[in-house]
Every structure is written in structure tokens, then in C-alpha cells.
Amino acid sequence: xxxxNIKINELLxxxxxxxxxxxxxxxIILNPTDDVQALADTLNQxxxxxxxxxxxxxxxxYSQIKLLKRIGYTGKIHAINVHIDHLQxxxxxxxxxxxxxxxxxxxxxxxxxxxxxxxxxxxxxxxLLEKHKLD
Amino acid sequence: MYKYDNLDSQFLGERxxxxxxxxxRYKKNELDEDQFRxxxxxxxxxxxxxxxxxxxxxxxxxxxxxxxxxxxxxxxxYDKGYGHFTTRQNIQFNWIDLADMPxxxxxxxxxxxxxxQTSGKSIRNITADPLSGVRTDEIADARPYSEIIRQWFTLHxxxxxxxxxxxxxxxxxxxxQIGMKFHDIGLQIVRNENKELGxxxxxxxxxxxxxxxxxxxxxxxxxxxILSYLExxxxxxxxxGRRNNPKxxxxxxxxxxxxxxxxxxxxxxxxxxxxxxxxxxxxxAKLKKLQDNFKIPIKPKAYSNKNTDVDFNxxxxxxxxxxxxxxxxxSVIFVSLSQINSAPGDISHQQLKALAKLVLKYSxxxxxxxxxxxxxxxxxxxxxxxxxxxKLNLIDLSSPHNDTFAHIVSxxxxxxxxxxxxxxxxxxxxxxxxxxxxxxxxxxxxxxxHISGCENSCSHHHVADIGLLGLNKNEDAFYQITLxxxxxxxxxxxxxxxRAVSQDExxxxxxxIVKVYLANKEEEESFNKVFKxxxxxxxxxxxxx
Ligand code: SF4
Numbered sequence: 001x002x003x004x005n006i007k008i009n010e011l012l013x014x015x016x017x018x019x020x021x022x023x024x025x026x027x028i029i030l031n032p033t034d035d036v037q038a039l040a041d042t043l044n045q046x047x048x049x050x051x052x053x054x055x056x057x058x059x060x061x062y063s064q065i066k067l068l069k070r071i072g073y074t075g076k077i078h079a080i081n082v083h084i085d086h087l088q089x090x091x092x093x094x095x096x097x098x099x100x101x102x103x104x105x106x107x108x109x110x111x112x113x114x115x116x117x118x119x120x121x122x123x124x125x126x127x128l129l130e131k132h133k134l135d
Numbered sequence: 136m137y138k139y140d141n142l143d144s145q146f147l148g149e150r151x152x153x154x155x156x157x158x159x160r161y162k163k164n165e166l167d168e169d170q171f172r173x174x175x176x177x178x179x180x181x182x183x184x185x186x187x188x189x190x191x192x193x194x195x196x197x198x199x200x201x202x203x204x205x206x207x208x209x210x211x212x213y214d215k216g217y218g219h220f221t222t223r224q225n226i227q228f229n230w231i232d233l234a235d236m237p238x239x240x241x242x243x244x245x246x247x248x249x250x251x252q253t254s255g256k257s258i259r260n261i262t263a264d265p266l267s268g269v270r271t272d273e274i275a276d277a278r279p280y281s282e283i284i285r286q287w288f289t290l291h292x293x294x295x296x297x298x299x300x301x302x303x304x305x306x307x308x309x310x311x312q313i314g315m316k317f318h319d320i321g322l323q324i325v326r327n328e329n330k331e332l333g334x335x336x337x338x339x340x341x342x343x344x345x346x347x348x349x350x351x352x353x354x355x356x357x358x359x360x361i362l363s364y365l366e367x368x369x370x371x372x373x374x375x376g377r378r379n380n381p382k383x384x385x386x387x388x389x390x391x392x393x394x395x396x397x398x399x400x401x402x403x404x405x406x407x408x409x410x411x412x413x414x415x416x417x418x419x420a421k422l423k424k425l426q427d428n429f430k431i432p433i434k435p436k437a438y439s440n441k442n443t444d445v446d447f448n449x450x451x452x453x454x455x456x457x458x459x460x461x462x463x464x465x466s467v468i469f470v471s472l473s474q475i476n477s478a479p480g481d482i483s484h485q486q487l488k489a490l491a492k493l494v495l496k497y498s499x500x501x502x503x504x505x506x507x508x509x510x511x512x513x514x515x516x517x518x519x520x521x522x523x524x525x526k527l528n529l530i531d532l533s534s535p536h537n538d539t540f541a542h543i544v545s546x547x548x549x550x551x552x553x554x555x556x557x558x559x560x561x562x563x564x565x566x567x568x569x570x571x572x573x574x575x576x577x578x579x580x581x582x583x584x585h586i587s588g589c590e591n592s593c594s595h596h597h598v599a600d601i602g603l604l605g606l607n608k609n610e611d612a613f614y615q616i617t618l619x620x621x622x623x624x625x626x627x628x629x630x631x632x633x634r635a636v637s638q639d640e641x642x643x644x645x646x647x648i649v650k651v652y653l654a655n656k657e658e659e660e661s662f663n664k665v666f667k668x669x670x671x672x673x674x675x676x677x678x679x680x
Contacts, residue, residue: 056170057256059296063373066293070408085157085166085174092292103165114153117146119286120362121414122293131142131286132418 006078006099011050014039027075032060036067043068047075053090054081054101065093069123087112094123136197136501137282137428139247147244150251150290154178155237177257177295179250180236183553187231190253191243195263195281195305196224196504200495203502205246207487213239218487219547220472220480220508222595223302224262225253229551251289256297256384258288258369262304264312265503268431269513271461274324275332277307279425280361283417287362294369298376299384301369302341314506314598316340316348316626319386320368325355333357338368338398339390342592346628347387352399358422360406363415367405371398431514432499436464438517449524452535457520460513466520468498468512469505469537470527473567478560479545480508489530497523506595506622507544509537540579540649541567544595548588548605555588557605557612557638562586565642573646578653582662583623584645598622600662601648602629603641612638618648618674619666627663633675647677 011029012020027048030036032055036043043049049068051061065077079090079098084107090098091112104111118128139147154174161171175181179190191206206226210218213235214228221227231239243249253260261284263277264270284303288294304315305322315321321337333355340349356364375393377383390398409415456469470490473479482490490510494502497519498512505511515523527533536542543566546552548559563586570576585599596602602617614636617629636644651674655665666674 057173057296058378059256059294060374060378062293062296063370066370083170085170086296088290089292089295111156114149114156115146115290116149117142119146119289120291122291129142131146132421134142 006048006050006080008050008080011048014042017046018042027078029080030061030064032058032064034064036064037071040071044071044073044075048078049073049075050078050080051095052080053083053086056083056086062089062093065095066123069094084111088115092118092122092124092128136199137194137278137425143247144244147247147249148241150178150249151237151240151244154240158233158236173255176255177252178236178240179253180231180233181254181553183229183551184549185551186229187233188551189228189231189236189239189250190221190225191227191248191250192253192260193224193226193248193504194285195261195267195278196265197278198502198504199500200491202246202248203487203491203494205242205248207484207491209239209242210482210484210487212242214484216484218482218484219478219551220482220504220510222480222506222508222544222546222593223260224265224504224506225260226504227547229547254300256299256301257295258291258297258301258303260302261285262302262313262318262506264306264308265505265511266312266467266513267307267503268429269460269467270308273308274326275307276426276429277305277313277324278429279422280322280324280358281305282425283422284361284365288365293366294373297369297373298378299381299386301372301386303365310624311622311626312624314595314622314626317342317346317595317598317622318349320365321349322361327355331357334361334364336364336368339387339395340626341385341387342595342597343385344382344590345387346592346597347391348626348628349387350390350395352390352395352402359417359419360410360415362417363410363412364402364406366415367409368402370405371401375401431462432501433460433462433465433514435462436516438464448533448535449521452524452533453520455535455539456537460515462514464517466515466517468515468520468523470510470512470532471534471536471542472508472510472532473534473536473542473563478547478550479543479563486530486532489526490532493523493526507542509542538581539576540570540582540584541576542583543567544583544585544599546587546593548586552588552593554591555605556590556607557588557614559586559588559594559605562603562614562638562641566645569642569646570649575646575649575653579649580659580661582649582652595622596620597628598626599629600666601645603645606635608635614638614641614644616644616648616678618671619663621663623661623663630671632671633679636678644678648674651677 010026012025028046029050084104181188304318323335336353337349499514503511543563545559545563549555585594585596586603587594588605598620604615616632620629621627
């Protein structure tokens with residue numbers, strides 16, 4: 001999966017996107033409290049949605065990505081401020097690209113590929129043996 | 136029982152490698168304290184008062200001799216020689232060096248054991264009735280479903296970073312045997328009017344500072360849809376559970392805040408959009424395979440009577456600790472880990488090792504761990520019971536405390552736990568000693584008493600006949616008392632007696648409470664029934680007079 005060099009300052013949050021009517025921005029940056037289903041119409045206009053993973057213990061983003069898929073969002077989903085210890089989950093969540101926080105850039109690209117097996121279906125199971133199917 | 140295959144073993148190995156790398160980074164200061172905390176908890180590792188504590192899962196309480204041996208090895212090699220069985224089908228080691236963790240996890244993995252998601256804001260070890268498969272009145276064996284659900288939510292990419300810890304319990308018989316109503320989710324196996332199998336789903340239970348019972352949010356989810364339903368429930372919680380106040384993170388607060396109806400409506404809405412996803416349907420071939428794994432390993436047999444010596448100690452033990460198996464010719468044996476003078480739930484590495492041999496020889500290589508911190512040997516031939524008792528005697532595991540007042544449930548408290556406000560284990564010992572001396576032990580019958588050293592309520596004191604909760608007032612230890620809880624056939628929360636009593640008074644107070652019960656008890660009436668009949672007033676009068 002590519003890392004993607006999108007600059008955060010080129011993105012707007014939902015509120016500013018709605019105000020500025022989208023033209024000046026490359027995409028939307030989602031807030032963990034944004035209600036994806038309620039904002040479906042707005043979100044679907046953006047060609048890119050960035051999801052911020054800077055908060056190490058906040059897992060709402062993962063469900064938001066799930067809901068983006070569910071509302072039929074067809075643009076790109078980009079994970080930003082990614083902690084390397086989250087990568088194994090983020091890779092499977094359905095994002096199209098991600099950007100690690102700077103402090104993790106020194107690690108080998110394969111750092112997070114510890115697992116060859118998964119126990120459940122998710123958006124992306126590429127390269128994994130799906131144990132739930134094999135049994 | 137479930138046997139780990141090569142893929143499971145590989146997965147555990149990969150998890151060990153991952154955590155080993157994380158420990159290295161922590162040592163090199165490349166992981167900060169908070170991040171490492173979050174990661175180590177997900178691998179069962181706590182920082183406690185004097186050392187690190189490691190919690191190892193015993194999924195739905197099923198364990199074999201190889202695993203018991205491996206726990207013995209860990210207790211001996213990496214701990215001070217002991218393990219402590221918890222009330223949620225886990226075992227804890229209290230003296231663990233961080234540097235040993237990679238080797239410990241490898242040793243555990245060798246026996247198909249692990250510490251994944253035994254702590255932290257994740258989906259914890261799934262508990263089930265320890266007598267699953269052995270009961271006569273079972274609707275279905277909970278263990279195959281427990282295993283499927285356990286696997287599905289292992290490192291789940293959507294639900295690994297929840298607002299708080301999340302505990303699931305599954306009950307396969309009509310009465311609640313696993314305290315499912317004080318879990319975040321309780322799943323009751325049911326049959327609908329068409330005799331199809333499914334689950335009634337209870338959500339929002341939890342003990343702790345604001346104890347609440349789970350409420351039914353869905354009366355029937357077909358078995359094939361249980362994974363998608365659980366996902367929808369977890370998604371609703373993941374998105375809406377409180378994250379700004381660590382004390383209000385558990386799902387019980389969300390269910391209470393929204394109201395049960397609104398909560399179940401939100402889950403239902405989500406579920407209708409995902410339930411037809413084929414990937415989320417239960418894999419029936421897999422279920423069948425698991426059901427075969429969990430098949431009862433014994434067939435009815437005639438009882439060949441062996442002559443046993445008349446022994447008074449044996450008779451008492453048999454009365455308390457031996458129950459009939461539904462398969463004729465076999466018994467279910469309860470090994471109580473509540474000997475006088477040792478901490479409830481504690482077991483030495485020598486005992487674990489010896490027990491492993493007995494489990495292999497006498498119980499088809501299978502034992503179960505209960506929520507009362509006991510070990511059950513479910514498949515013992517009737518004619519072997521006496522011999523087994525003699526052997527348990529030799530390793531000091533023949534205390535006849537099962538189903539009696541001597542069987543006190545206690546958390547580690549101040550002796551081991553960094554969150555504790557008061558001691559628990561010494562209080563348990565003092566109560567046992569007091570009732571040994573005053574001769575009321577027999578009369579007290581199967582009265583239950585649980586002690587927690589702080590509001591986290593690890594001993595489940597709310598659901599005991601007599602619950603003691605340790606509090607700290609101006610540096611002095613006090614105990615809040617609740618009466619009339621129940622977790623024997625249903626789940627009920629105890630009522631608070633009144634002001635907390637000091638540590639000096641607490642043993643006397645317990646004695647007074649028991650005396651009020653005995654004075655009012657009619658025939659074999661349980662504490663719970665007496666309490667309901669006479670109310671709290673007589674107890675108050677006696678204690679606070
Ligand atoms: S109840 Fe409190 S003191 Fe006891 S083990 Fe749990 S956290 Fe520790």
C-alpha cells in the first residue's frame with residue numbers, strides 16, 4: 001500500500017468544507033466525532049478523505065472507515081498521523097494509503113507485517129491466510 | 136477440547152515476535168510510557184506494586200494437562216512459585232520480569248496458551264459455564280460458540296481500540312451460570328418457537344463503582360448471524376461510548392444514557408445493513424468441527440463398586456465437592472483452591488504439576504476453571520473418586536470447601552494489586568479462622584462471601600450473599616458491605632447494608648450477619664431467600680446496634 005504525500009494543510013474539516021463549498025481544498029479531514037452516515041452527502045463530494053490516527057487509544061476512526069465504505073464512498077481514504085503499532089489494523093481497515101508519523105519513518109517498511117494469519121473478514125485481507133474460511 | 140492447529144501456533148508465534156519488538160523499542164525509549172502501557176496491557180502485562188503481573192487466558196475455562204504443566208513451569212521458572220486463578224477464567228503471575236516476557240510468551244504458546252487481550256481496552260477472554268457439556272439441562276454447549284467468537288475478535292481490525300475493557304460471557308443453560316448479566320455482553324443460548332438455535336443478547340452489565348445488570352437488547356439473534364450482530368453492537372459502542380471520561384467508558388454507561396430501547400434500535404439499524412454480508416455468516420462447517428472437538432469424551436458405564444475405607448474426611452469432601460455427571464458412572468469433582476492459610480485461587484507450581492497428572496489420569500485430560508476460582512475435573516469414574524481424593528490429599532488440594540461458607544472468593548488486594556485500597560486475602564483468612572473457632576461453619580451452609588480490595592470489584596462482591604468492598608478513609612481501611620447478591624441461579628446485585636465498617640470491626644460484623652441469618656433461617660432456606668423474606672432491617676439492627 002502506498003504512502004501518500006498529501007499535506008494536511010490542503011485539507012478542510014467538514015464544517016469548513018461546507019462553508020467554503022469545497023473548491024479550495026483537496027479533500028476533507030474527518031474528525032473522530034463526525035457522524036459519517038449523517039454527513040454522507042457532503043462526504044461523497046470529496047475526492048479524498050483523510051482520517052487522523054494521531055490519538056493512540058482512539059479507535060473510532062476504524063468504524064468511521066467502515067461507515068465510509070457503507071455509504072458508498074468511492075473517493076480515496078487516506079490515514080494520517082499513523083503510529084506504526086496501529087498499522088496492522090489500519091492496513092486491513094480499507095484505507096487506500098497512509099502516512100506514518102515522522103518518528104516512525106526510520107523503521108523498515110516491513111516493520112508491521114508481523115502477521116500471516118487473520119481470524120476474521122475485514123475490508124482488506126490481502127496476503128493473509130483467512131483462518132475463519134479455512135476451517 | 137479445542138486443539139490449536141499449525142495456523143494458530145504460527146499466529147501465536149507471530150504475536151510473540153511483535154511484542155518482543157515492542158519491548159525492545161520501549162527499552163530504547165522509542166515507545167513512550169503511555170503507548171507501551173496500551174500495548175503491554177493488550178498482552179496481559181500489568182505494572183503492580185512490587186513487580187509486573189501477567190494475566191494468561193484460559194478461554195471459557197477449559198484446560199488440559201500439558202497446559203497445566205506449562206503453567207507450573209512458568210510459576211516455577213519466572214515467578215516465585217505460584218499462580219493465582221481469577222474469577223474470570225484466567226491465571227495471574229505476580230512476579231514477572233519484563234525481560235522474561237518473550238520467553239514466557241513462547242513457553243505459553245508451546246502449550247497453546249496466550250495472554251492476548253487479557254487486559255486493556257479490548258475484547259477480553261470469553262467466559263462460559265465451566266460445566267458446559269456436562270449439564271443435563273443444557274440448551275447447547277457454549278464452548279464451540281465461545282471459540283468462534285474468541286477467534287473472530289482476536290486482533291479484530293475494527294474493534295481493538297475500544298473506549299474501555301469489554302467482557303463477553305456465554306451461557307448455555309436456562310439459569311445464568313456464568314454471571315452473564317454482569318458482563319458487557321451476555322449471550323444466552325436459546326431456541327425460538329420454531330426450535331431454531333440462537334442467542335438472546337444482554338448488554339450493558341458491569342460491576343465496579345456503578346454496578347449495573349445487563350439488559351436484554353435483542354431476544355433472538357439466529358446463530359448464523361451472531362458475528363454480524365456482535366459487530367454492530369461493538370460498532371455502536373466504539374463510535375458512541377464515552378472516551379473523554381475514563382470512569383464512564385464502559386458500555387453500561389452508554390446503554391444507561393441512551394436507554395436500552397434507543398441503544399438496541401441503533402444496533403438494529405446498523406445490523407440490518409450488514410447481516411446479509413456473507414462474510415459475516417457463521418461458518419457451519421467450522422462450528423460442526425468445533426462441536427466434534429468439544430464432544431464429551433465419556434460414555435455411560437456401569438458402576439463397578441470398589442471397597443473404600445470408611446473415612447469421615449472423605450465423606451465430607453464427597454458431600455461438598457463431588458457432583459453427579461450426566462453420563463452415568465461418572466462424577467464431576469470440584470477442587471477447591473480455598474485452603475485455610477493460603478490465598479483463595481492460589482496454587483503452587485508443585486500442585487499445578489501434580490494436578491496435571493491427575494487430570495490426565497482421572498479426567499480424560501480435561502479440567503475446567505470456575506468463576507469461584509476452583510478447578511473442576513469433569514470426567515472422573517465413580518470408582519476412582521476415593522483414590523483421587525487420596526491423591527489430592529497428598530498435595531493439599533482436598534479441602535472440602537466447595538459450596539460452603541469456607542469457600543471465600545477474594546481478589547489479590549493490597550498484597551499484590553497496585554489499585555487496591557485495602558487487603559483482601561488476610562480478611563478471607565481471618566473469617567475462615569473465626570468460623571472454624573465459633574463452630575458455625577457447618578450451619579452457615581453454602582453462604583457465599585466475596586472480598587474486593589477496591590471498587591474495580593474483581594471478586595464480584597456485588598453478587599455474593601455477603602459482599603465486602605475495601606475503601607480507604609483518611610488512610611484507614613474500611614469495608615462497605617452488601618447483602619443479598621446472587622450468582623447461583625440468576626444474577627442479582629446485593630443491597631448496601633449501611634455505613635462502612637472499619638477493618639477492626641469487619642470480622643465481628645460478618646459473624647453478626649451470619650448469626651442473623653442462622654437465627655431466621657427455616658430449614659434449608661438460603662441466605663438470599665431469608666434476606667428477601669425478612670429484609671435488611673434485622674441485619675442493620677444487629678450490626679449497628
Ligand atoms: S478489586 Fe481492586 S484491589 Fe482487587 S484485584 Fe481488582 S483492582 Fe485490585
